[in-house]
Each structure stands twice: as structure tokens, then as C-alpha cells.
């Protein structure tokens with residue numbers, strides 16, 4: 001009897017062929033297994049039927065931990081091929097299936113970590129130690145099938161010892177494509193800031209020593225460069241912050257281990273599990289008070305982003321320093337993708353860091369670290385990248401139309417929908433620059449090739465000036481494909497429908513800015529969505545953004561607009577003029593702009609929170625996305641019921657002026673922590689009231705919360721509780737970010753509905 005089997009899913013780069021080899025020989029079957037260029041694994045078996053069935057059972061039950069089987073297709077025939085034994089064959093270039101994909105990068109496994117630390121092991125202290133169960137994948141793969149010649153390891157021919165392990169079916173590195181050792185694998189070098197190599201026998205130990213002494217380093221990892229610095233002293237971090245764009249932006253840190261993490265942050269069991277998972281994402285944790293590390297890590301915030309070491313190099317660095325944690329943040333120039341090349345790093349970072357720890361393996365695909373925040377029991381992605389991409393998200397509903405969504409402008413990702421799977425690219429970033437736009441195009445092209453995907457339709461934002469819109473128009477013109485322009489907040493709402501398999505939802509969608517259907521500036525919307533239809537039933541009261549984008553940068557301008565009828569506002573502006581770039585001279589300009597109605601109206605939730613942050617003296621300038629609102633959330637630890645204002649939903653308007661006015665009136669009488677908490681309570685209650693009333697009148701049972709504000713713990717948890725108390729179902733994003741990193745999923749899903 002002969003069986004010809006094709007397996008799709010994540011089956012290359014996860015030790016799948018060695019596993020097939022072992023179970024086939026165990027069941028006394030003959031034939032072969034091989035990888036194909038469409039990322040599918042093909043198995044050919046000769047033997048009696050009972051043995052083949054036993055093999056198939058083992059295949060499903062014992063599959064390697066990182067493998068994911070989406071389909072196993074078996075065709076039987078009477079005629080055997082007559083192969084004398086079972087072998088792993090050379091890969092074939094055949095491509096006939098789409099949807100299989102190579103795995104994301106995987107953190108170092110326990111077995112490799114043990115060897116790394118065993119003086120008798122031949123890989124003792126080797127920074128690029130990996131096996132079939134661990135190591136980089138997506139970031140090393142140039143093309144499929146996933147074989148060494150198609151990876152960045154191609155430059156490193158195996159030494160006889162590695163070769164022996166690679167060929168031995170009983171070895172745990174049998175066919176491990178990233179196999180390497182100190183003799184044959186990539187090597188490290190320590191460079192000074194001019195790029196001159198330092199003469200040292202042990203670059204990692206030396207790097208650890210330099211970090212302990214307060215120097216900063218740029219480290220080349222698997223998916224790009226990190227900036228690294230010690231965390232106990234202020235001076236090195238202050239130097240990293242010297243550039244304007246990094247003035248306040250929180251830096252992620254890498255902690256030595258979980259114990260060290262618990263010394264400066266609180267981590268609940270769900271957060272500890274995430275930290276230790278093989279994805280090793282950055283998890284946003286509440287700081288312990290008093291915070292024992294430098295306050296410059298995440299200034300003005302009560303949270304800190306923490307990850308644990310995930311490569312041999314990270315562990316070795318911690319072995320040579322006593323720091324409990326290190327700054328470990330993506331190295332990139334403003335609005336540029338993460339740096340991947342040694343020369344570029346030296347050119348761009350030579351004035352920022354003191355030393356470079358680099359290796360000589362190329363980076364095939366960039367991958368920034370992923371970031372999550374647990375909202376109670378719901379791990380919510382902030383950035384979905386390393387460890388997740390390119391593994392698909394399984395959708396509850398399958399789509400016939402294949403669609404490609406290109407995202408919005410900030411924190412962009414692109415998304416491809418193929419049947420019941422959504423494939424998102426790694427985090428691309430803000431697509432305003434040519435470099436990031438090119439990165440987006442490359443990442444889309446690479447993922448398309450990996451999964452064998454050709455779209456039937458393209459989707460993009462309504463905003464005509466977004467780079468992503470322009471790219472979508474180009475693809476649409478070039479390939480003669482229809483283009484679906486999706487309203488920004490509608491896309492957020494549909495991302496919830498896609499994740500949860502819903503046909504209808506009332507969406508509470510709050511963020512900083514998205515273009516409305518008639519070109520308005522939206523950002524606090526109640527949307528009723530049915531299938532591909534959308535209706536805006538309510539929204540936050542429109543407020544003037546005096547000076548347009550300047551009001552986003554300097555929240556005092558929002559205050560001037562919202563409280564334009566408050567008699568004492570001129571005094572307040574004068575008292576706060578030092579926070580405006582032109583000081584007192586700017587006040588008459590603001591007044592004139594108000595008088596001449598030289599402003600745009602916005603229903604943005606972010607802008608209202610920004611205004612409250614300015615009134616409460618918590619933040620006066622937005623130097624990074626979401627800064628004033630994030631700082632406001634950080635101080636909102638008090639009593640959320642001190643305001644007299646109860647939610648005021650007036651037809652389609654969810655009023656905000658009265659709340660802001662009351663906070664202004666009480667700013668010197670009531671504690672900041674209470675007033676900040678109360679602003680959150682007011683926003684959450686009034687949004688929920690409007691959403692519940694829409695759900696009742698439309699007969700919809702589910703309310704979802706998305707948009708960047710959904711990452712606000714206080715507002716999210718309150719909306720969730722209130723929705724549930726009203727007997728309705730609450731949903732939020734758990735597979736993609738609620739911010740703009742998840743918008744491509746909504747765009748693509750909507751385009752695939754029709």
C-alpha cells in the first residue's frame with residue numbers, strides 16, 4: 001500500500017522532518033519526507049495499511065511542540081514506490097498550495113540554555129546556540145523551502161562536528177538549519193564608536209563589563225539592532241535620550257530573569273507566563289513603588305515594558321554584568337525602520353552609543369520585539385511582531401475573497417486574508433518616510449511569496465495622503481485590482497468582528513485621529529456595524545483643535561479651545577505659556593485663531609484626555625504618540641467619583657465640555673489623582689451609555705472597544721464591566737493591536753466580506 005501525504009500549516013523549521021523520520025522508521029514504513037517551496041511538507045509512505053494508520057495517529061498526537069497542522073491530506077494507492085528505506089529527501093521547488101508559512105523566531109530552549117552554560121559542552125558559551133526546537137526562523141529566511149541554502153546561514157559551511165549532528169537522526173540538531181558552533185558559525189566583534197574592532201578574546205564578556213561601567217552599546221540581534229544600557233544609573237540613559245525624539249519615550253528593558261523583574265515590577269501569573277513563553281514579548285508591567293531602577297526608563301509613567309532574555313547572547317551578557325536589567329530598545333533613527341546592517345548602525349548610532357557588539361550574519365527580515373499589555377485576563381497586543389509574525393491568526397469565518405489590507409499611517413502592519421487565516425506582516429512602523437514605505441513593500445512581497453498569495457482586492461484607509469493609500473493605489477492600478485477605501489474607525493470595529501467571528505457589533509472606537517466619511521477628524525465614535533455596513537450613531541462632542549496639528553503637540557491649545565467661554569482661561573494660558581514653543585507671544589495667536597474659527601473640529605477621545613492632562617499639569621507636550629494621555633492614566637489612581645457631572649449623552653453627542661470645565665474648576669481643590677481618575681470614569685461611562693443605547697435600539701448583543709484608547713487599562717476595564725452589567729457581551733482585540741497596528745486586519749476583512 002502507498003500513501004501520499006501533504007501537510008500544511010507551520011511545518012518547516014520546527015523539527016518536522018526529523019519527527020516524521022522518527023515515526024516512519026518506528027512504524028517500519030519506507031519512503032521519504034521532503035519540504036516544498038510552498039512551505040508544505042510532503043510525505044511518501046510504503047507499507048501496510050495498519051502501519052500507515054498508526055503513523056497518521058502518531059503524526060497528529062506527537063507533533064513537535066512548535067508545529068501547527070492546518071491540514072493533513074492523504075491519498076492512498078495500491079502500487080508501492082519500492083523505496084528500500086525511509087529517508088529525508090532534498091527539498092522540491094514545487095508550489096501548488098498556498099497558506100503554509102515558516103515559523104516566527106523562537107526563544108532559546110531549555111536544552112540549549114543548559115548546553116550554553118555547561119563547561120563540558122562543545123557549545124559552551126556560544127552565543128548563537130540553537131536546535132530544531134529553538135532559534136531565529138523568520139528573520140533568517142530568504143526564501144522557501146526552509147533549507148540552509150535559503151537562509152542567512154548559507155555563508156557558514158558546517159564543520160565536521162556540526163555536519164555529523166545535522167545528519168544524525170538521533171541527534172536533536174538533526175536537520176536544524178541554524179546549526180552552528182564556535183568553529184563554523186557566526187562570530188562576534190566588539191567595535192568602538194568609529195567602527196574600529198577592539199582586540200578582545202571574549203567580546204560578550206567585555207560588552208557586559210562595559211555595560212556595568214555605565215557605557216551604552218548597540219547590539220546586533222536576530223531581527224535588528226538594540227540600544228543597550230545599564231538601568232541603575234541615570235547618566236547612560238540620559239545620554240541615549242540626548243536626541244530630541246527620545247526625550248521622554250519609554251525604553252523597554254530586558255530583565256536578567258523573573259526574580260529580578262519582580263524586584264522592580266509587579267507581574268501577575270498571566271504576565272509571568274507571557275514573559276517566559278517562547279515568544280518572549282515585552283510585557284507592560286506596573287512599576288513597584290519606590291521604583292529601584294532609573295526614573296529615566298519610562299519617565300512620568302507608572303508602567304515599564306519588560307522582556308526576558310531570548311537568545312544565547314542575551315544570557316551571556318547577563319552572565320558578565322550584575323545589572324538586574326538592561327535598557328533594550330529598538331535602534332532606529334526617527335521614523336525609520338529598525339537598523340539591521342553593521343555599517344548603517346555605525347553611521348547612524350556612532351554619536352549615540354559608545355560601543356557596538358556585532359556579528360557577521362545578515363538579517364533577512366527585520367523584526368522588532370512584540371509588546372503586550374494584560375488588561376485583567378486579556379493579553380492585548382500593542383505591537384505584534386517578533387515571535388508572532390508571520391504565523392497566521394485563525395479566523396472563525398472563512399472568506400472566499402483574498403484580500404490585502406495595507407494599514408493606516410502609524411504603527412503600520414499589512415494583512416493578507418486567505419480563507420480562514422489572516423497573515424500579518426511584522427511591525428513596520430510609521431510610514432511617512434521613503435525607507436519605511438520601502439520596508440512595507442518588501443515585507444508584503446516577502447510574505448506573499450512565503451504563503452503563495454495573490455490578492456483579489458486591495459484595501460486601504462480613506463485618508464488620501466497616507467503613504468499606505470498611495471501604495472494601495474499603485475498596486476490596484478498595476479494589477480488591475482479593485483480598491484476598497486475603508487474608514488479608519490470602521491476598520492477598527494471590523495478588526496473586532498474578524499477576531500471574534502461576529503456579523504454585527506456596536507463598536508466604541510476611540511483614538512487620536514482618523515478621517516471620517518466626510519473628511520472630519522474623528523476619534524471617539526459609536527459605530528453600529530452589520531456585515532459590511534456601518535452607521536455612526538454617536539460620537540464625542542466636537543472640540544476645536546486650535547492650530548490643527550499644533551493642538552496635538554501642545555495640549556494647552558486643546559484647553560484653550562474646549563474652555564473658550566471660560567473667563568479665566570486667559571490667565572491660565574499666561575500661567576502655562578512656558579509650555580508653548582513661543583511662550584506669551586503665542587497666546588494672542590491662539591486667540592485670533594479661535595476668533596476667526598481657524599481650527600478643525602475633532603471628536604477625538606485622545607485630544608480630550610490630552611486637555612485634561614494639561615489642566616492637571618501632568619503633561620504639556622506630546623513628544624511621542626499618546627504621551628499626555630498615557631501620563632494622565634498613570635496618575636489616575638484615586639477616587640473616580642469626585643466629579644458631579646454625570647454622563648451626558650445628548651442625541652448623537654457625548655458631551656465633554658462640562659466634564660473638562662469641572663476638572664478645570666476643581667483643579668486646585670481636589671487631588672490630581674482623583675480628578676484624573678474621574679475623567680477616565682466619565683469617558684468610560686458616557687461612551688458605554690451611548691453604546692448600550694445603540695445596542696438596545698438596534699437589537700445587537702455585542703459591544704466591542706477598539707482604537708488606541710482601548711489600551712488604557714482604566715477605561716477598558718470600566719467599559720468591560722459596565723457592558724457586562726448591562727447584560728451585553730463585551731469583546732476587545734486580543735489577536736491584533738487595538739491601535740493602528742491592527743487596522744490592516746479590519747480593512748482586509750471588510751474587503752473580503754463583499
Ligand SMILES: [Zn+2]
Pocket residue numbers: 108109110111112113129130131132133134135
Ligand atoms: Zn534549542
Ligand SMILES: [Zn+2]
Pocket residue numbers: 158159160161162163180181182183184185
Ligand atoms: Zn560547527
